[in-house]
Amino acid sequence: MSQGRSDRPGERLAPKAVIGRVSLYLRRLESLQRRGEVTTSSSQLGLPLGIHDAQVRKDLAFFGQFGCPGIGYRIDDLISTLRRILGIDREWCIALVGLGNLGQALLKYKGFRGRGFRILALYDNDPDKIGKTFDDMVVRPIADLPHSAPGLEIEMAAVCVPADSAQEVVELVVAAGIPGILNFAPQTLIVPNQLSVVNVDLSIQLEHLAYQVHNQQVAGSITPQTAPFRSRRGSLES
Amino acid sequence: MSQGRSDRPGERLAPKAVIGRVSLYLRRLESLQRRGEVTTSSSQLGLPLGIHDAQVRKDLAFFGQFGCPGIGYRIDDLISTLRRILGIDREWCIALVGLGNLGQALLKYKGFRGRGFRILALYDNDPDKIGKTFDDMVVRPIADLPHSAPGLEIEMAAVCVPADSAQEVVELVVAAGIPGILNFAPQTLIVPNQLSVVNVDLSIQLEHLAYQVHNQQVAGSITPQTAPFRSRRGSLES
DNA sequence: TAGATTGTTAATCGATTAACAATC
DNA sequence: TAGATTGTTAATCGATTAACAATC
Numbered sequence: 001m002s003q004g005r006s007d008r009p010g011e012r013l014a015p016k017a018v019i020g021r022v023s024l025y026l027r028r029l030e031s032l033q034r035r036g037e038v039t040t041s042s043s044q045l046g047l048p049l050g051i052h053d054a055q056v057r058k059d060l061a062f063f064g065q066f067g068c069p070g071i072g073y074r075i076d077d078l079i080s081t082l083r084r085i086l087g088i089d090r091e092w093c094i095a096l097v098g099l100g101n102l103g104q105a106l107l108k109y110k111g112f113r114g115r116g117f118r119i120l121a122l123y124d125n126d127p128d129k130i131g132k133t134f135d136d137m138v139v140r141p142i143a144d145l146p147h148s149a150p151g152l153e154i155e156m157a158a159v160c161v162p163a164d165s166a167q168e169v170v171e172l173v174v175a176a177g178i179p180g181i182l183n184f185a186p187q188t189l190i191v192p193n194q195l196s197v198v199n200v201d202l203s204i205q206l207e208h209l210a211y212q213v214h215n216q217q218v219a220g221s222i223t224p225q226t227a228p229f230r231s232r233r234g235s236l237e238s
Numbered sequence: 239m240s241q242g243r244s245d246r247p248g249e250r251l252a253p254k255a256v257i258g259r260v261s262l263y264l265r266r267l268e269s270l271q272r273r274g275e276v277t278t279s280s281s282q283l284g285l286p287l288g289i290h291d292a293q294v295r296k297d298l299a300f301f302g303q304f305g306c307p308g309i310g311y312r313i314d315d316l317i318s319t320l321r322r323i324l325g326i327d328r329e330w331c332i333a334l335v336g337l338g339n340l341g342q343a344l345l346k347y348k349g350f351r352g353r354g355f356r357i358l359a360l361y362d363n364d365p366d367k368i369g370k371t372f373d374d375m376v377v378r379p380i381a382d383l384p385h386s387a388p389g390l391e392i393e394m395a396a397v398c399v400p401a402d403s404a405q406e407v408v409e410l411v412v413a414a415g416i417p418g419i420l421n422f423a424p425q426t427l428i429v430p431n432q433l434s435v436v437n438v439d440l441s442i443q444l445e446h447l448a449y450q451v452h453n454q455q456v457a458g459s460i461t462p463q464t465a466p467f468r469s470r471r472g473s474l475e476s
Numbered sequence: 477t478a479g480a481t482t483g484t485t486a487a488t489c490g491a492t493t494a495a496c497a498a499t500c
Numbered sequence: 501t502a503g504a505t506t507g508t509t510a511a512t513c514g515a516t517t518a519a520c521a522a523t524c
Contacts, residue, residue, distance in 0.1 A: 015491075018446075048426065055492065056494080058491090065506085068505080069505055070505050071499095087448040106343075111424070114438075186349070198443050202347075203349060206330075207353070208259075211249070211252075279482090280481075290517065293516065411508070
């Protein structure tokens with residue numbers, strides 16, 4: 001199994017929207033696999049996600065041909081192919097920078113580990129936290145990033161510091177040679193182009209929801225038009 | 239100041255991408271305001287965000303005319319206009335459903351309150367948590383949502399339960415008459431069309447970052463081509 | 477006035493959906 | 501074979517960028 005840079009060398013990065021959907025396909029495939037299914041089709045894959053079957057095929061076509069006309073897709077094969085495409089067919093070591101409420105929550109959050117993302121180092125600038133142990137890891141000063149991260153083979157930094165120190169953290173992440181940032185700070189980061197950034201901006205998401213509720217319409221969700229909404233009464237009610 | 243449903247009655251909802259950028263413009267305007275600026279231009283607004291000036295003007299044009307040719311935009315006026323458009327010119331009451339690690343972190347997170355989002359009720363199904371007090375609020379059973387949420391004028395539910403119970407929570411949120419969900423569960427929700435959903439999916443974001451780093455290219459960030467990257471040494475280093 | 481900057485139209489670009497021959 | 505479903509091309513749709521007359 002190739003561990004090379006890309007599945008299609010020389011070709012350009014897939015659009016953001018395609019990658020987001022590929023993650024959803026993967027999740028759905030895993031759910032079908034748990035149910036014991038062996039093959040699936042583009043419509044079986046997409047419909048419960050609110051995605052047209054043609055869209056599913058187009059998205060997969062970006063990376064190659066994985067299906068069989070008349071049959072569909074072998075679930076096992078497609079799962080391992082998509083994992084390899086996304087780059088999650090291995091472990092990723094993460095440094096957590098900023099141990100405020102959000103940082104501490106991410107540390108406790110179990111969901112990451114199950115998908116191969118492991119937090120291996122902690123950084124903060126609060127003198128009350130430096131040297132203390134969280135989850136069996138000693139908190140280091142943020143300025144120590146360039147010194148300690150390379151030895152731990154850290155490849156991603158989850159930045160959970162306040163907005164006004166986020167840009168300063170970027171400089172240290174760069175100096176540490178870390179190629180990816182998951183930015184939780186509500187701040188647009190300026191980064192050199194060897195660095196990848198994904199922003200997780202809770203305020204923006206909340207404001208988006210406020211806009212939708214304020215204007216009382218649907219967007220970004222599956223509605224009964226696409227997939228029938230059935231009230232399953234009694235399932236949680238006492 | 240009108241509190242009506244929409245700024246442009248009868249017209250359709252703005253595209254998701256436009257609303258996301260409007261939130262960014264608002265944040266930038268607030269930063270310019272703190273610096274004491276009085277007016278700004280589409281390029282001053284957009285460039286540090288990596289957004290073309292024409293894009294800024296096009297986005298604003300979706301809602302009306304707010305600028306002055308040759309002059310630009312009055313910062314104070316544009317801030318209050320954008321707040322009204324987004325629907326964040328008032329307080330929003332939120333119910334937090336699910337008090338696991340993520341739920342407890344959101345509860346402690348101070349960032350929301352400053353922007354008018356207040357958590358006013360807590361729900362969980364863990365018998366060890368029901369009846370206990372977090373942050374001066376008593377934890378109620380999730381099935382109690384339809385009974386207690388209406389009296390508290392809850393308009394948003396932040397859903398932080400495990401994926402396999404998320405859909406069940408939706409039914410209770412609907413029964414409670416709550417019009418908006420901020421979904422943190424890694425699960426595509428099926429909702430009736432009077433309900434708005436915004437998904438915050440950390441796994442998908444992490445997988446996206448893995449893909450980018452794995453394929454070592456830039457996307458979704460400002461690079462030195464658009465805005466020069468200057469190393470500001472010494473600012474955090476000891 | 478000259479320079480700056482808007483709002484808007486037209487041109488470009490990219491993404492989604494429809495359609496269908498090929499194939500199992 | 502007949503039915504199902506792919507991969508792909510063409511058609512549609514929407515979003516971004518460029519250009520520029522209008523205006524302060």
